[in-house]
Amino acid sequence: MNILKFVGTADFKPKLFTSIKHYSKEKFMTDLMAGVIVGIVALPLAIAFGIASGVSPEKGLITAIIGGFIVSVLGGCSVQIGGPTGAFIIIVYGIIQQFGFEGLAVATILAGLILIGMGLLRLGTVIKFIPYPIIVGFTSGIALTIFTTQIKDLLGLTMSSVPADFISKWIAYAKAISSINLWSLIVSILSILIIIYSPRFIKKIPGSLIAIIVMTIVVYLLKEFAGLTGIETIGDRFQINASLPKPNTIPITLESINLLLPAAFTIAMLGAIESLLSATVADGIIGDKQNSNTELIAQGAANLVTPLFGGIPVTGAIARTMTNINNGGRSPVAGIVHAVVLLLILLFLGPLTKHIPMACLAGVLVIVSYNMSEWRTFRSLLKNPKSDVIVLLVTFFLTVIFDLTIAIELGILLAMVLLVKRVSETSNISVIKDELNMATDAEKTADNDKLILPKGVEVYEIDGPFFFGIANKFEESMRTIDAKRPKIRIIRMRKVPFMDSTGLHNLESLYRISREENIQLVLSGVNNKVRGVLDKSGFSDKIGKNNILSNINEALERVNELI
Numbered sequence: 001m002n003i004l005k006f007v008g009t010a011d012f013k014p015k016l017f018t019s020i021k022h023y024s025k026e027k028f029m030t031d032l033m034a035g036v037i038v039g040i041v042a043l044p045l046a047i048a049f050g051i052a053s054g055v056s057p058e059k060g061l062i063t064a065i066i067g068g069f070i071v072s073v074l075g076g077c078s079v080q081i082g083g084p085t086g087a088f089i090i091i092v093y094g095i096i097q098q099f100g101f102e103g104l105a106v107a108t109i110l111a112g113l114i115l116i117g118m119g120l121l122r123l124g125t126v127i128k129f130i131p132y133p134i135i136v137g138f139t140s141g142i143a144l145t146i147f148t149t150q151i152k153d154l155l156g157l158t159m160s161s162v163p164a165d166f167i168s169k170w171i172a173y174a175k176a177i178s179s180i181n182l183w184s185l186i187v188s189i190l191s192i193l194i195i196i197y198s199p200r201f202i203k204k205i206p207g208s209l210i211a212i213i214v215m216t217i218v219v220y221l222l223k224e225f226a227g228l229t230g231i232e233t234i235g236d237r238f239q240i241n242a243s244l245p246k247p248n249t250i251p252i253t254l255e256s257i258n259l260l261l262p263a264a265f266t267i268a269m270l271g272a273i274e275s276l277l278s279a280t281v282a283d284g285i286i287g288d289k290q291n292s293n294t295e296l297i298a299q300g301a302a303n304l305v306t307p308l309f310g311g312i313p314v315t316g317a318i319a320r321t322m323t324n325i326n327n328g329g330r331s332p333v334a335g336i337v338h339a340v341v342l343l344l345i346l347l348f349l350g351p352l353t354k355h356i357p358m359a360c361l362a363g364v365l366v367i368v369s370y371n372m373s374e375w376r377t378f379r380s381l382l383k384n385p386k387s388d389v390i391v392l393l394v395t396f397f398l399t400v401i402f403d404l405t406i407a408i409e410l411g412i413l414l415a416m417v418l419l420v421k422r423v424s425e426t427s428n429i430s431v432i433k434d435e436l437n438m439a440t441d442a443e444k445t446a447d448n449d450k451l452i453l454p455k456g457v458e459v460y461e462i463d464g465p466f467f468f469g470i471a472n473k474f475e476e477s478m479r480t481i482d483a484k485r486p487k488i489r490i491i492r493m494r495k496v497p498f499m500d501s502t503g504l505h506n507l508e509s510l511y512r513i514s515r516e517e518n519i520q521l522v523l524s525g526v527n528n529k530v531r532g533v534l535d536k537s538g539f540s541d542k543i544g545k546n547n548i549l550s551n552i553n554e555a556l557e558r559v560n561e562l563i
Helices: 002-008 015-022 025-052 057-074 086-120 132-149 151-155 166-175 182-200 207-225 254-286 292-309 318-326 332-355 358-373 375-381 386-401 404-426 468-479 501-516 528-537 539-543 552-562
Strands: 428-433 435-437 450-452 457-463 488-495 520-524
Touching: 015 057, 015 332, 025 057, 025 086, 025 207, 025 318, 025 332, 025 358, 057 292, 057 332, 086 132, 086 254, 086 292, 086 358, 132 151, 132 166, 132 254, 132 358, 132 375, 132 386, 132 404, 151 166, 151 182, 151 358, 166 386, 182 207, 182 358, 207 332, 207 358, 254 292, 254 318, 254 404, 318 332, 375 386, 386 404, 488 501, 488 552, 501 520, 501 528, 501 539, 520 552, 528 539
Parallel strands: 457 488, 488 520
Antiparallel strands: 428 457, 435 450
């Protein structure tokens, strides 16, 4: 019953249902056109992301079809386009190498459950506060890693296997550099040039699709009529299954959960960050407001269902979402159309994908990695405060040299530690005797700029949150006070917005020591939030509720009574 009540109050309001209330034929035609164009844009990317992730090309398409459909139907953003993205390539490839495709399916389903849980717990707004240096650090790291994975196909190198880690890859490439295939290199370079320069002449069709069509035709003709060999195509490496697969059961055991939970957490965090970042950018352009919790639930549902059909992780795709907006898409209908277009391409044109050169797809992914790299932003962040630079570089190098799971977890941990350090450095503890300067004090009630403290009374003012970062500083301040003990200690807390358990523990320790030394404790300027912590813990009853006052003037009146 409690669970039903909790789910019933969940923040789940799909944009599709609000969009169709005032829908019209004109809006549908605009969404239809946008959806068709986005579907065409998504085609080469879905294929490239699927292959780069270590799965067959149709699995990338299946992910875009099923995941994109669910994200559009259930999502909290009107224009979000879901599907496979470059950000997932490295984590997906690593999971498949270590645990196989079945392990990836389990990790993706667990990630889906985590995302749904985050949405139900209304954590959508919290995810937005992931420090920007972490996002740039792992995004740039992913971009460099994607580029590194494409060197073999980019140059047409002959290699029996490619090592998994970054440094070993480059060592292996250096050893195999003599096996460069000149024709593959030419195809890669021409593909990159077409992607860069074709938008100047053809606006509506994406450069990646033009490159794939042109280079596929050229390579096919060279093979058929000129007898050219050595350029590897998708068909040389994969068996294409041009149909929508039936759902499979995924065996999930306690052992597999324990083994794959860290990877699932990384998928969930990466998916949440990327999808909400994409939705936030979209909101700024179309003037709408996303429901971040609904978006997380939709992303979770997509990652829960897609693996059953052989798909890989799903998230919001910024490039495809921007394409949707730029072509007039304004409701989730455009995203649904995009999924239908991809389904039709898979069913009727799927077998033709076997002729696409791997070198051409490598060129597509080189451009994707360049766009992801955000090197200008990375360079500008290096001029920021030292703590931000440390977080940026640590996240970047951990992503490149180790893996994304370690990078995200340690990056967030490091950012939290540096934040606590920064807050602690800006928080102060001051000991005041004899008189209080009230010239600029908000609690000043008379013309007198000074409050004279009675003999034997000391004021300890805490400026900042009373949490674990500053609580120890408070304890150190207490140890360095004069040997001459006061009769009454006033703890002035007017600038304490909140207090955690460590702060409460230190306050209780101070109360216990003060009582042993026959010193009375009085609290001043306690706000409602801090008062609630004191009441709930029972500290208010220990110290006496009449010794917890709302301002310094009331506290001094209480002191005079006690004296």
